[in-house]
Amino acid sequence: xxxxxxxxxxxxxxxxxxxxxxxxxxxxxxxxxxxxxxxxxxxxxxxxxxxxxxxxxxxxxxxxxxxxxxxxxxxxxxxxxxxxxxxxxxxxxxxxxxxxxxxxxxxxxxxxxxxxxxxxxxxxxxxxxxxxxxxxxxxxxxxxxxxxxxxxxxxxxxxxxxxxxxxxxxxxxxxxxxxxxxxxxxxxxxxxxxxxxxxxxxxxxxxxxxxxxxxxxxxxxxxxxxxxxxxxxxxxxxxxxxxxxxxxxx
Amino acid sequence: xxxxxxxxxxxxxxxxxxxxxxxxxxxxxxxxxxxxxxxxxxxxxxxxxxxxxxxxxxxxxxxxxxxxxxxxxxxxxxxxxxxxxxxxxxxxxxxxxxxxxxxxxxxxxxxxxxxxxxxxxxxxxxxxxxxxxxxxxxxxxxxxxxxxxxxxxxxxxxxxxxxxxxxxxxxxxxxxxxxxxxxxxxxxxxxxxxxxxxxxxxxxxxxxxxxxxxxxxx
Amino acid sequence: xxxxxxxxxxxxxxxxxxxxxxxxxxxxxxxxxxxxxxxxxxxxxxxxxxxxxxxxxxxxxxxxxxxxxxxxxxxxxxxxxxxxxxxxxxxxxxxxxxxxxxxxxxxxxxxxxxxxxxxxxxxxxxxxxxxxxxxxxxxxxxxxxxxxxxxxxxxxxxxxxxxxxxxxxxxxxxxxxxxxxxxxxxxxxxxxxxxxxxxxxxxxxxxxxxxxxxxxx
Numbered sequence: 004x005x006x007x008x009x010x011x012x013x014x015x016x017x018x019x020x021x022x023x024x025x026x027x028x029x030x031x032x033x034x035x036x037x038x039x040x041x042x043x044x045x046x047x048x049x050x051x052x053x054x055x056x057x058x059x060x061x062x063x064x065x066x067x068x069x070x071x072x073x074x075x076x077x078x079x080x081x082x083x084x085x086x087x088x089x090x091x092x093x094x095x096x097x098x099x100x101x102x103x104x105x106x107x108x109x110x111x112x113x114x115x116x117x118x119x120x121x122x123x124x125x126x127x128x129x130x131x132x133x134x135x136x137x138x139x140x141x142x143x144x145x146x147x148x149x150x151x152x153x154x155x156x157x158x159x160x161x162x163x164x165x166x167x168x169x170x171x172x173x174x175x176x177x178x179x180x181x182x183x184x185x186x187x188x189x190x191x192x193x194x195x196x197x198x199x200x201x202x203x204x205x206x207x208x209x210x211x212x213x214x215x216x217x218x219x220x221x222x223x224x225x226x227x228x229x230x231x232x233x234x235x236x237x238x239x240x241x242x243x244x245x246x247x248x249x250x251x252x253x
Numbered sequence: 254x255x256x257x258x259x260x261x262x263x264x265x266x267x268x269x270x271x272x273x274x275x276x277x278x279x280x281x282x283x284x285x286x287x288x289x290x291x292x293x294x295x296x297x298x299x300x301x302x303x304x305x306x307x308x309x310x311x312x313x314x315x316x317x318x319x320x321x322x323x324x325x326x327x328x329x330x331x332x333x334x335x336x337x338x339x340x341x342x343x344x345x346x347x348x349x350x351x352x353x354x355x356x357x358x359x360x361x362x363x364x365x366x367x368x369x370x371x372x373x374x375x376x377x378x379x380x381x382x383x384x385x386x387x388x389x390x391x392x393x394x395x396x397x398x399x400x401x402x403x404x405x406x407x408x409x410x411x412x413x414x415x416x417x418x419x420x421x422x423x424x425x426x427x428x429x430x431x432x433x434x435x436x437x438x439x440x441x442x443x444x445x446x447x448x449x450x451x452x453x454x455x456x457x458x459x460x461x462x463x464x465x466x467x468x469x470x471x
Numbered sequence: 472x473x474x475x476x477x478x479x480x481x482x483x484x485x486x487x488x489x490x491x492x493x494x495x496x497x498x499x500x501x502x503x504x505x506x507x508x509x510x511x512x513x514x515x516x517x518x519x520x521x522x523x524x525x526x527x528x529x530x531x532x533x534x535x536x537x538x539x540x541x542x543x544x545x546x547x548x549x550x551x552x553x554x555x556x557x558x559x560x561x562x563x564x565x566x567x568x569x570x571x572x573x574x575x576x577x578x579x580x581x582x583x584x585x586x587x588x589x590x591x592x593x594x595x596x597x598x599x600x601x602x603x604x605x606x607x608x609x610x611x612x613x614x615x616x617x618x619x620x621x622x623x624x625x626x627x628x629x630x631x632x633x634x635x636x637x638x639x640x641x642x643x644x645x646x647x648x649x650x651x652x653x654x655x656x657x658x659x660x661x662x663x664x665x666x667x668x669x670x671x672x673x674x675x676x677x678x679x680x681x682x683x684x685x686x687x688x
Contacts (some may be wrong), residue, residue: 051314060377062373062376062377082382084379086380086381087379088379089376089377089379090379092377093377093378094373094374094377096370096373096374098370100368100370100371100373100374101374102371102374102375102389102393103393104392104393104396104469104470113378113388114375114378114379114380116385117380117388118378118379118380118381118384159374160299162379163378166378166379227317230463256549293505313670313673314662314666316623316673317623317665317666317669317670317673318627318662318665318666318669319627319628319630319631319641319665320627321630321631321633321634321641321664322630322641322644322661322665325641325644325645325648325654325658325661326654326655326658326659326662329648329654329658330654330655330657330658330659331655333655333656334651336654364569407533411533411534411535411536412535413535414538415535415537415634417629418634425535425538435475438541438545439542439545439546439548439549441540442538442542442545443542445538445653446534446535446538446539446542449533449534449535449538450530450533450534453534454502454533455531462531
């Protein structure tokens with residue numbers, strides 16, 4: 004197995020096509036993501052943005068094209084390969100998906116103890132450190148339903164970080180939050196970006212995308228319609244669709 | 254009409270022994286039946302088609318035949334295949350098979366109610382399917398259906414009264430022995446019935462506590 | 472050594488199965504009528520009804536049906552009446568059914584939104600009219616599936632009547648098994664006959680439930 008070249012893209016998408024039945028939702032996606040890059044994906048609902056993200060960690064299977072993460076291709080039929088992939092690619096969901104029957108600390112510790120067979124003490128120490136990092140050091144023994152939405156999402160981030168991924172996928176992670184709770188989550192994501200984590204985020208938070216991302220992708224009807232640095236996309240949109248999308252936001 | 258309860262209550266050691274046997278039978282049947290029920294519930298909800306059919310046939314067969322017939326089949330019928338069982342083993346086996354079928358349906362309802370996001374989150378954390386099922390899906394699912402499961406376990410405990418018919422030394426058998434000796438049939442069965450009532454109340458509380466403590470608890 | 476064919480066995484079992492069906496129907500209909508009165512007493516909030524009916528239900532749901540059958544059999548004998556196993560079984564199963572149906576139906580009535588009661592009240596309907604025209608029909612729709620489902624429990628319950636000597640399918644099975652020394656075959660037949668009686672009823676109950684859910688969705 005060749006070791007991934009440091010300059011090679013960490014996520015490489017070529018000609019990706021995905022159908023639901025007869026409905027084609029991704030019509031040929033080409034994308035290279037470099038290590039440490041922060042990509043924001045914007046677009047109308049139904050444009051395929053979440054579907055593209057979910058292809059990267061295999062929650063959605065695709066019919067045509069190739070997808071490589073760290074030089075390794077996605078093999079949907081191979082459960083072992085998919086699990087190996089998911090140890091390097093973490094995901095945060097719009098609806099948090101914390102496990103309600105486990106405390107916050109146990110939520111964070113579960114996967115490392117089961118999958119990486121970390122011993123309990125080490126996993127606990129790691130969990131405490133991660134919770135401190137997301138600003139929830141005192142919530143180790145709390146239960147998910149005792150936390151606010153913003154707190155739950157930060158726990159979800161800590162839970163994903165516990166697996167020490169190389170890439171983090173964020174699927175509209177603030178869309179289900181009350182407005183006053185959005186900031187605390189975005190601050191954590193910003194700190195991840197500053198530390199050099201490769202991020203792919205589907206988001207509606209345009210100001211945040213402008214501030215934090217290296218590249219913005221505008222998706223429309225299953226294709227990457229426009230792509231470029233945030234200033235270019237937000238200040239000088241080229242296509243009518245992007246212009247219309249941006250004006251509808253104000 | 255002269256009722257003599259003292260003649261029956263004087264035999265309390267025998268009744269106590271019978272009640273204990275009833276509880277032990279129920280305890281073993283609960284563990285076995287739950288395990289079988291989880292396996293079959295999983296098979297019906299998410300297993301491959303042939304497996305789901307087999308589990309489905311088993312569940313429908315047991316749920317549409319009386320327990321006493323299942324018991325007689327196990328105790329009297331199986332020996333013709335060369336399998337000889339003691340009354341106790343036959344009773345436990347029949348109870349496990351019986352509870353397993355009802356538990357399968359209860360578990361199936363529980364796991365089918367699992368929010369999709371939970372499974373996606375667990376898979377995204379690189380957990381394998383066994384870990385996803387045992388650690389993330391099953392505990393909350395059992396928590397959701399625990400009252401129905403407790404009721405079913407109590408039904409099996411009460412149904413075990415029939416095992417006295419194949420000479421298992423449980424509570425109804427002891428009551429029968431007592432009345433055959435002192436001819437106080439009505440009193441003996443009243444006392445036994447009251448003991449069953451007590452057992453079902455106590456068992457309900459114990460199972461609710463045990464569920465929270467060991468199975469799905471906080 | 473007389474040779475018994477499968478048909479010999481089956482024929483005798485089928486004859487006995489008539490009594491299973493008859494006892495089931497008597498218990499179901501009788502239990503339904505008693506259960507309905509208990510339900511109405513509870514819903515009408517007669518003094519003490521909630522407490523006594525509640526205790527009655529707890530008693531039948533918390534004790535083995537076998538004990539209930541024994542008590543009916545020996546209890547009636549104590550009162551000086553020489554009863555056959557038939558009468559004792561019919562009595563015990565009827566009361567057993569009445570307790571379970573009363574409880575099932577109580578749940579169905581409780582599922583009717585309070586607003587329905589209040590609307591009927593505002594229209595100056597008396598209790599009988601409320602039940603007959605407003606709450607009853609709605610509760611009946613909800614109750615249909617679980618009530619039909621309980622018939623399966625009654626049919627299975629008749630098997631226990633064999634223990635007090637009532638000759639129905641299970642008792643016939645035991646007798647034939649002893650006579651033919653073929654317990655495996657005989658009890659398999661008995662099981663299949665109960666299955667043939669119960670499974671269609673179970674399937675019917677499920678189809679009623681599906682139709683109800685579709686109508687509401």
